Amino acid sequence: MSGFAEDYIPVNERIAQFIAAYPAGSLRPLWPDEPYRVLGEGDTKWLVYGACAYRTPDDPAPGVGLAWEPVPGRTPYTRGSELMVAETSAWGRALAAIGIATNKSIASAEEVRSAQERSGGRQNAPKGGSGRQVSPKTNGAQNASQSVSGGDW
Secondary structure, three states: OOOOOOOOOOHHHHHHHHHHHOOOOEEEEOOOOOOEEEEEEOOEEEEEEEEEEEOOOOOOOOEEEEEEEEEOOOOOOOOOOHHHHHHHHHHHHHHHHOOOOOOOOOOOHHHHHHHHHHOOOOOOOOEOOOOOEOOOOOOOHHHHHHHHOOOOO
8 A cells, every 4th residue: 555654564464463473362342341432422423442452361461452433434445434444443553562563553554544534634533431532642542541440431
């Protein structure tokens, strides 16, 4: 894909590397009872997905990745696929958090494409349950510890 770093590793390849390295591992939602959330008001809504990469069934410190997508998607690549794009992005970030296929970028192909198409202006970031802005640079990582430890997400 043009514009991608030459060392970009697609999420499907990262998953294959994860399975090879951790055959007993699994990718699971951060919030099992509610794998994704739709946040926002009016016309500004965001689908937020959290993923965990467990190296073993009882991994005490799984890799955590969060991703969000505007709803409805703003590009032909994301419209109608918002949940799949957010989930794939979160998986890629969870895998990067445990050192799988890290390089200069942990973004998914969809994230890079979407960012390239949005380059004309910044979109509003989603607001968490506390009303705080979730930073697109951290992809909401500041809220991950609250969610894992029982915050009010």
